[in-house]
Amino acid sequence: MLQAVGRLSVSAAPRILFGIRHYCEKTATKLRVSQALADAELGKNVKVQGWIRSVRAQKNNVFFHLNDGSSLQSLQVVARAEMNDPSLTFGSSVEVKGVLKKSPNQKQPVELEADQIHVVGECNPVDFPFKVKERHPLEYIRQFPHLRCRTNAFSSLLRIRSEATAAIHSYFKNNGFVQIHTPIITSNDCEGAGELFEVEPSGPDYSEDEKFFSVPAFLTVSGQMHLEVMSGAFSRVYTFGPTFRAENSQSRRHLAEFFMVEAEISFIQSLEDLTKVMEDMFKSATEHVLAHCVEDVDLFHKHVTPGHRDTVDAMLTKTFPVITYTEAIDILKRSSEIFTFPTDWGCDLMTEHEKYLVKHCGNIPIFVTDYPYDLKPFYARDNQDRPRHTAAAVDLLVPGVGELCGGSLREERLNLLRARLQAVGLDDNYSWYLDLRRFGSVPHGGFGLGFERYLQCVLGVDNIKDVIPFPRFSNSCLL
Structure with a gap:
């Protein structure tokens, strides 16, 4: 030839x-x-x-x-x-x-x-920060956000993350939920906590005195309120996207940018209807991940967090217990544990309290319901059970992490919602939200799940920065 x-x-x-x-x-x-x-x-x-x-x-x-x-x-x-x-x-x-x-x-x-x-x-192995046949700790590879995907541990994490994302979408699709793309830029502060990133353009064409959107605009802390809009026409909706919190925190549980899975369900009248969806989604997604990422999950359970597989198996086989906030406070007060934060009725549950309650209940996920009314946002439904005034709210606490999900029945009664907004000084900003109660309102509720915390829970990873491709937190925005 x-x-x-x-x-x-x-x-x-x-x-x-x-x-x-x-x-x-x-x-x-x-x-x-x-x-x-x-x-x-x-x-x-x-x-x-x-x-x-x-x-x-x-x-x-x-x-x-x-x-x-x-x-x-x-x-x-x-x-x-x-x-x-x-x-x-x-x-x-x-x-x-x-x-x-x-x-x-x-x-x-x-x-x-x-x-x-x-x-x-070509790659010079002398300069390359990862060495052949060496198992680098997650803390070490975190220093190289542009290269850590080349390690076995982090590439396994990313495959698991991708599969878990698909599993959650599959769960909602199979259960009749409509996916809604809620906005990233918003004019409302869903949580009312004020931990917001304000959005304004920069450049010679924009004046500092003139707002681009004519009203203050922020990166979203939650898609919940936009889902509530949609729940006026669809009985089951969900969203899965990035959310932002301007918390000045360096903790192992918080990020400035993270992903949230949020759902809203119309025509429900009890927290039990809500907790059933939360538990079913958690178990369905986890079973899918364990079945489709066998080797990747085993890498974590054998080498990164040895023994954690037993905890995961227990989470899948046992029904999640339900206790009230009042019962939780009683458990904490009877404990011989010395807590940093107070455990009086009316105090918020801190991470140390949440982790203790999970261990006390058998080291499986637990639901805590009926929190003090003043601890929850304005949209949480009033239980009207004075003298201990509580809201129809629920948190899902899980091993190693603490709070994974937060949800509530929403206040659908116009007069009570209007009074609550006036009491917290938000009545001028949420006239549209009141309209949702004026035109065809129904009992409804919803929840949000922190996706990174979910991965921490299933894999046993201690630091939330190790379960997201590019972590964002105070004093750090690499890449």
Whole structure:
């Protein structure tokens, strides 16, 4: 063939060579590593692209493991010694063509016998912050937000996060919820806590004295109120998106930007209707993740948080207990534990209280209901049970984290809601919210689940900064 090309005219030769390259390209099936490991193309010419996780050179052969993020497991590539190259190092990106064969090693089903190796991007292993065969702690890899996805632990976390996202969407779809894209820029402060990021444009075309939206605008702290608008026409709605809190906190539980799963349900009359959805969603999503991310979850439960799998199994097999806030305070007061914060009736439950209550109830998730009315936002339904005035509100507390979900029945009675808004000085801003009660209002309720805290709970990860791709918190906005 090469001799034939040599006798052709100069203008014809490039066309023939292109045809040869095109033919080779066609006959090599491009596979992801996960597909190659499933040996669907055994005995065939394939092309695999990815990053080298380890290299081992011998007299006659060079072995390296290739990973492209599609699987925790890497594909072993076997090449002749003369194909070795100084740029075949840990961390470099390569494209490999060859034949997929059964591996003689029982620990791996297949291996790729390389015919061609092309180094796409070199990596100096001396300067690369992660070292081959070294298990780096989550605290260490957190220093490199632009590179940590290349570690086994964080790539596993991202696959789990992706699968958990799909599982939550699937749960809502299968249960008749309509997804609503609630706005990120909003003019209301849903929580009433004032921890807001104000939004204003910058540049020569904008005056500091003139507001872009004509009213103060903020990054959303919750999509709840927009869901309440939609619950006037749809009986079941949900949203899943980013939310923002300007909390000056460096804790292991808080972020300035995080993701919330929020749902609103019309025509419900009790907290039991709400807690059933919260528990079902938690268990459905977790069962899905455990079934579809076996190796990735095992990495965390075996090496990052040993023994946590037993806690997760207990969460899935047991019904979540329900206690009232008053019962919770009684439990805390009878405890021999010394708490930093007070445990008097009317005080908010702090993280130390929440974690103690979870352990007291068997180290499984628990619902705490009927909080003091003054502790909850203006939209929480008044139980009208004086002298201990409570609201129809509920929190889901989980092992290792504390509060995971917060929800309530919403105050649908116009006169009570109007009085509450006047009492907290918000009656001028929420006339539209009162309209929802004037025109076809129904009993309804909803909840929000912190997605990062959910991942902490299932995986046993202590710091919330280790379960989100790019953590945002006070004094830190890297990348």
